[in-house]
Amino acid sequence: MTRSRTLSAAARPSCRTSFILATMAVIAFFMLSMIAHAADDKDRGLSDEDMACLKCHAKPDLEKTLGNGKKLSLYIGTKTFAGSVHGKEGCEGCHAEIDAKTHGKEKTSLESKRELSLSMMETCRDCHKKTVKQYEDSVHAALVQEGSKKAPLCSDCHDPHATQSSKDAPAHTDTVICQKCHESIDKAYTASVHGQAGDDALVCADCHHTHNVKAASLGDNMKKECISCHRDTATTHATWLPNTQRHLEAISCPACHSPGAKRRVNLRLYDGMTQQQASDKVGVPQFIKLAPGADANAAGLDSRALWSMLQDFNRDGAKEKTVLRGRLEVRTGIEAHQLAKKEQALKDCDTCHREGAESFQSVTISIAGPDGRPLRRDAGKGVLNSIESIESVSGFYALGSTRIKLLDTLLALTVAAGILLPGAHLTAKWLSRRARDKHEAVKDSSETSRPDSDMLN
Ligand code: HEC
Ligand code: HEC
Numbered sequence: 327m328t329r330s331r332t333l334s335a336a337a338r339p340s341c342r343t344s345f346i347l348a349t350m351a352v353i354a355f356f357m358l359s360m361i362a363h364a365a366d367d368k369d370r371g372l373s374d375e376d377m378a379c380l381k382c383h384a385k386p387d388l389e390k391t392l393g394n395g396k397k398l399s400l401y402i403g404t405k406t407f408a409g410s411v412h413g414k415e416g417c418e419g420c421h422a423e424i425d426a427k428t429h430g431k432e433k434t435s436l437e438s439k440r441e442l443s444l445s446m447m448e449t450c451r452d453c454h455k456k457t458v459k460q461y462e463d464s465v466h467a468a469l470v471q472e473g474s475k476k477a478p479l480c481s482d483c484h485d486p487h488a489t490q491s492s493k494d495a496p497a498h499t500d501t502v503i504c505q506k507c508h509e510s511i512d513k514a515y516t517a518s519v520h521g522q523a524g525d526d527a528l529v530c531a532d533c534h535h536t537h538n539v540k541a542a543s544l545g546d547n548m549k550k551e552c553i554s555c556h557r558d559t560a561t562t563h564a565t566w567l568p569n570t571q572r573h574l575e576a577i578s579c580p581a582c583h584s585p586g587a588k589r590r591v592n593l594r595l596y597d598g599m600t601q602q603q604a605s606d607k608v609g610v611p612q613f614i615k616l617a618p619g620a621d622a623n624a625a626g627l628d629s630r631a632l633w634s635m636l637q638d639f640n641r642d643g644a645k646e647k648t649v650l651r652g653r654l655e656v657r658t659g660i661e662a663h664q665l666a667k668k669e670q671a672l673k674d675c676d677t678c679h680r681e682g683a684e685s686f687q688s689v690t691i692s693i694a695g696p697d698g699r700p701l702r703r704d705a706g707k708g709v710l711n712s713i714e715s716i717e718s719v720s721g722f723y724a725l726g727s728t729r730i731k732l733l734d735t736l737l738a739l740t741v742a743a744g745i746l747l748p749g750a751h752l753t754a755k756w757l758s759r760r761a762r763d764k765h766e767a768v769k770d771s772s773e774t775s776r777p778d779s780d781m782l783n
């Protein structure tokens with residue numbers, strides 16, 4: 327018994343110790359796990375305040391009926407938010423304006439999700455000044471300013487509650503984003519030489535930028551982008567194309583590199599003073615106002631109407647005239663993206679330098695609209711031959727049948743002489759000088775008595 331007593335006596339204290347130890351361990355475990363839990367939330371950057379918001383907003387079925395009749399889900403995934411780049415900023419980083427006293431208790435009216443997104447956009451500026459500035463200079467932002475319901479806001483491209491760093495994003499994510507709204511262009515682009523270049527494939531932003539997207543057909547915007555990668559364009563083309571600079575000025579790159587495209591001549595209004603593409607003045611939309619009047623029967627502006635429109639543009643004593651500059655371009659945005667391998671590019675002089683060439687049968691007049699995108703009017707192809715437009719088409723009076731005949735002669739000469747490029751180049755120089763002299767002469771005498779147009783034929 328003693329033995330057992332002793333035993334039990336010996337056992338008792340140890341039993342108590344282990345009980346205490348076990349209790350302590352359990353308590354320690356709970357405390358540690360609580361600390362760990364708290365640290366877990368801290369690590370994810372979720373503060374008590376955030377957790378308070380999420381008490382309601384982590385409920386998957388929380389929603390709100392919008393003014394437009396649709397339902398807006400108010401669910402915010404805790405894990406997703408915590409794991410996003412904004413997790414550390416907390417809800418308050420963007421939703422500082424929420425009034426805890428009334429919020430969630432009273433219903434507020436909201437017409438649409440777009441209205442909320444629009445009203446929230448200003449908060450992005452607090453932390454992303456540079457990006458917001460770039461976006462504000464874009465055609466997308468200009469469209470939003472004009473009231474477009476379709477142009478993208480920040481949150482159309484970035485889910486603010488789930489934003490991941492773009493460094494972790496799979497390649498070409500940004501093309502997927504653009505594709506949402508520009509589906510047909512994306513399709514054309516994907517099949518193009520750039521879209522098919524495997525690891526070298528470009529993304530939309532390589533030519534258009536991501537935030538600072540500019541109107542694509544304004545001035546030389548796109549050509550500059552092409553040349554920023556294809557730096558030796560001028561030299562490589564000069565090996566076969568005489569008057570290379572002139573051609574590259576007067577013809578858009580896709581007009582030759584999108585082999586199936588239909589082409590047209592676009593006469594762009596230029597401000598003689600700034601040497602920039604003229605834009606319709608805000609508040610004084612001259613082009614919109616004048617052009618329909620000048621083209622009353624909607625058959626396309628004829629040369630007389632065009633001439634009188636230009637007169638109107640230049641009426642208020644502007645020293646430097648508004649002029650027209652021609653550019654041969656493709657007719658649609660889709661065609662602009664169907665660039666093919668160089669073997670398929672347009673090389674035949676004859677495609678363009680031939681009377682009745684397809685490319686010169688369609689003519690438009692355009693001016694830059696308030697957002698930079700062009701406002702266009704159709705014109706009769708006759709304007710290319712007319713004295714009136716010749717007079718005002720600076721450096722691009724070649725497109726009429728007049729000049730095409732001239733170039734026919736050039737080609738005949740080239741072929742007949744059997745000399746190809748060097749000869750063509752010299753002849754071109756000579757011919758174009760003659761043509762320019764003639765042009766000057768026409769200009770000089772055309773103020774008062776307009777010469778018979780036959781003179782030019
Ligand atoms: C980086 C800025 C940002 C942070 C941080 C942020 N939000 Fe938002 N939140 C927005 C924007 C912007 C909208 C407007 C809707 C949109 O454009 O997607 C929005 C909309 C909402 C909506 C309306 C439903 C919806 O998805 O449009 C709820 C609810 C919401 N936020 C809750 C929260 C909660 C809760 C947190 C913190 C856990 C939080 N937000 C953190 C920017 C943010
Ligand atoms: C008590 C629950 C509750 C809490 C806590 C709560 N919300 Fe809400 N929240 C709601 C309800 C309910 C609505 C819908 C109100 C309505 O229908 O007008 C809502 C709507 C919103 C909206 C949509 C825009 C609007 O005002 O209707 C945003 C954004 C939002 N909450 C963010 C937050 C943020 C951020 C927090 C934390 C600071 C928070 N909420 C805390 C319940 C809550």
Ligand code: HEC
Nearest residue numbers: 411415419420449450452453480484486489490491492493
């Ligand atoms: C309170 C500050 C804050 C606000 C407000 C905020 N952000 Fe951020 N944002 C950050 C921080 C911090 C990062 C992560 C660091 C970084 O990459 O700049 C980030 C990262 C991003 C990224 C990912 C950058 C990358 O690496 O690819 C995007 C996209 C983004 N924010 C969009 C938005 C949008 C859209 C809004 C407005 C709805 C917004 N942010 C508002 C702080 C903020």
Ligand code: HEC
Nearest residue numbers: 450454457458461478479480483492499500503531536537
């Ligand atoms: C048309 C889609 C689109 C819109 C609109 C847009 N973004 Fe982005 N943004 C992207 C893409 C794609 C990327 C990642 C690739 C890149 O940087 O070009 C990005 C990257 C970012 C980045 C990280 C890199 C950087 O440039 O700083 C931030 C921050 C950001 N966006 C914030 C914003 C904010 C703020 C707005 C609104 C003013 C906005 N974005 C509007 C598509 C868009």
Ligand code: HEC
Nearest residue numbers: 504508511512515520528529530533542543548578659662
């Ligand atoms: C290799 C350069 C390049 C790439 C890559 C590119 N574009 Fe373009 N984009 C152009 C050119 C060139 C034009 C036409 C400019 C002109 O009218 O002279 C254009 C025009 C546009 C236009 C205006 C279309 C119209 O109707 O006038 C949109 C919209 C556009 N691109 C979107 C995209 C999208 C979306 C992607 C990606 C899927 C993309 N682009 C990829 C060069 C490019």
Ligand code: HEC
Nearest residue numbers: 465476477478482503504507530534536539541542543699
């Ligand atoms: C939420 C929809 C939306 C998204 C996303 C979007 N765009 Fe746009 N974009 C528009 C709308 C609407 C217009 C104006 C109509 C048009 O020209 O197609 C426009 C116009 C343009 C234009 C000018 C067209 C012109 O005539 O000059 C270009 C270039 C362009 N987007 C490129 C992009 C690129 C690049 C991306 C991706 C980084 C992108 N867009 C993402 C809606 C979107």
Ligand code: HEC
Nearest residue numbers: 549552553556559562573574577578579582668671672673
């Ligand atoms: C008059 C039609 C025409 C115009 C305008 C034109 N190209 Fe080309 N381009 C061609 C032809 C034809 C080839 C193929 C030449 C050959 O046979 O090697 C070519 C070749 C190329 C190549 C392949 C590599 C090389 O240089 O030989 C690139 C890149 C290219 N062009 C880019 C451009 C860019 C950028 C522009 C606008 C600034 C442009 N091209 C304007 C007809 C044209």
Ligand code: HEC
Nearest residue numbers: 519523526528532533551552555579580583666667668669
């Ligand atoms: C970001 C750089 C980049 C920009 C911007 C760019 N390209 Fe390219 N281009 C490439 C790459 C890369 C290839 C494929 C590799 C190669 O063959 O040179 C390519 C191929 C081509 C080819 C086919 C060349 C061949 O050998 O068959 C043509 C034509 C071409 N580009 C024209 C253009 C035109 C026109 C533009 C502007 C609208 C443009 N590129 C803008 C990088 C660019």
Ligand code: HEC
Nearest residue numbers: 566567569572576654673674675678721722723724754758
């Ligand atoms: C895609 C249509 C196109 C192709 C292909 C083309 N040209 Fe031209 N070419 C033009 C246009 C447009 C002009 C008018 C430029 C102007 O008015 O100054 C022009 C102007 C010229 C000029 C006169 C330049 C001047 O300054 O007066 C010569 C010479 C010429 N091209 C020769 C050729 C030869 C040779 C080829 C074939 C190797 C060729 N072109 C291919 C469209 C084309």
